[in-house]
Amino acid sequence: MHFHRIKNSISTLTVSVLGATLGLAACASSAADPAQAELPKIEIQLEATRVIAEVANTDTSRQIGMMNRESLGKDDGMLFVFKRSETQCMWMKNTLIDLDVAFADESGKILNVAQMKAGTADIHCSKGNAKLALEMNLNWFARRGLGEGHVMRVPESTLQAQQ
Incomplete structure (x- = not known):
């Protein structure tokens, strides 16, 4: 029993x-496998090129970023707006496409551009205090001759990060 x-x-x-x-x-x-909520879009001007960027300005939207996306339009990107200007770092966990990231200060001046390989845990950091980071398709900046010292013109209302 x-x-x-x-x-x-x-x-x-x-x-x-x-x-x-x-x-x-x-x-x-x-x-x-987080799903990114619909993000607001803005227009950014970089020299003669217009970019339509989704704005990731909350902790959650910045954390999810471009994860699990299979493509990105030719002149589309994602603008990360951080709470503070300080060294900012990005990685490509669960990101399916290779990307460039341009880190910029509060005035939109590009500090550096890094190339990021899909699905890696490599850390890519700003070379200075960055308030913004713009992710675009791989080699987008190089093909247009854009990089360190060039300025992103971002609407003033976009520069505030939220909780």
Whole structure:
């Protein structure tokens, strides 16, 4: 009779552990595959080129960024607006396309441009205090002769990061 109780207890425990494992796997899957909410878009001017950029100006939108996107329009990008001007760093976790990132100060002056490989954990940082980061398709800046010292003209109302 004790063996029957032990067998039932093991079956119940197995089902409980299996259920908990599946629940945790579902949570992990959702966390690894976040969906970016619809972000506001603005126009940015870089020399003679007009860019339409989604604005990531909250903790959540900056954290998700370009994750899980399969493409980006020719002159489309994502503008990250940070709370403070300081060294800012980016990485490409769960990002499916290679990108350039231009870090810029509060006035929009580009500090540096870094090339970022999809799906890597390499860290790419600004070379100075950055308030902005603009992600574009790989080699977008080089093809247009844009880089350090050039200025992004961003609407003043866009420069405030939110919580």
